[in-house]
Amino acid sequence: MRLLIVSCTLVALMLASCAIGPQKTTETEDIEGSSRNTSVGLHGSGDEAALERARQQMREGEFAAAAALLEPIVDSPEADPKHKAEALLELGRINVDVLNARRDPELARVYFQRLVDEHPSSELVPRAREHLERLASTQP
Numbered sequence: 001m002r003l004l005i006v007s008c009t010l011v012a013l014m015l016a017s018c019a020i021g022p023q024k025t026t027e028t029e030d031i032e033g034s035s036r037n038t039s040v041g042l043h044g045s046g047d048e049a050a051l052e053r054a055r056q057q058m059r060e061g062e063f064a065a066a067a068a069l070l071e072p073i074v075d076s077p078e079a080d081p082k083h084k085a086e087a088l089l090e091l092g093r094i095n096v097d098v099l100n101a102r103r104d105p106e107l108a109r110v111y112f113q114r115l116v117d118e119h120p121s122s123e124l125v126p127r128a129r130e131h132l133e134r135l136a137s138t139q140p
Contacts, residue, residue, distance in 0.1 A: 047073045047083035054090060063100040067091060074114075085122040088115040092131055109135050 050069045057066035073079050073087040088111050094100060095108035108131070115128040 047076075047079050047087075051083060051086055051090070054087075058090070058094060058097075061099055063094045063097065063102065067094055070094075081119055082122070085115055085119040085124050088112070088119070089124050089128060092128065096131065096135070105135055105138070 050073060054066040054069040057063070057069065070087040070091050073083055074091065076084075079087075092108045092111035092115070095104045095111065097103055112128040112131045112135070115122065116125055116132070119125065
């Protein structure tokens with residue numbers, strides 16, 4: 001009985017914290033490799049939060065889950081162009097990652113090329129081009 005009360009109390013606390021939307025500040029490394037502090041709610045909204053969650057999923061080897069978070073950013077007409085460019089780069093990286101059993105270099109090429117074509121002024125274009133060159137050099 002005591003265990004049931006403790007379990008119910010924990011569930012109630014977790015639900016209450018979700019309703020309030022607690023904030024946590026984490027230091028993350030962005031695509032450019034620089035650290036920054038990011039405040040994200042437990043159920044963070046917006047593309048920045050989705051990008052951060054996707055990067056965490058990638059670090060954990062959950063490539064399909066990461067892609068599922070990134071694809072809506074790429075497909076959204078309202079998304080910030082910077083976030084779209086970041087999502088395209090990450091989707092490309094997912095599809096060339098040697099740890100990803102479902103990697104697809106051809107799909108990676110599509111994502112990297114979209115970044116170059118759709119966001120030519122992005123600071124991520126040189127990285128996308130590097131990936132495209134590597135993919136071209138490994139082509140049979």
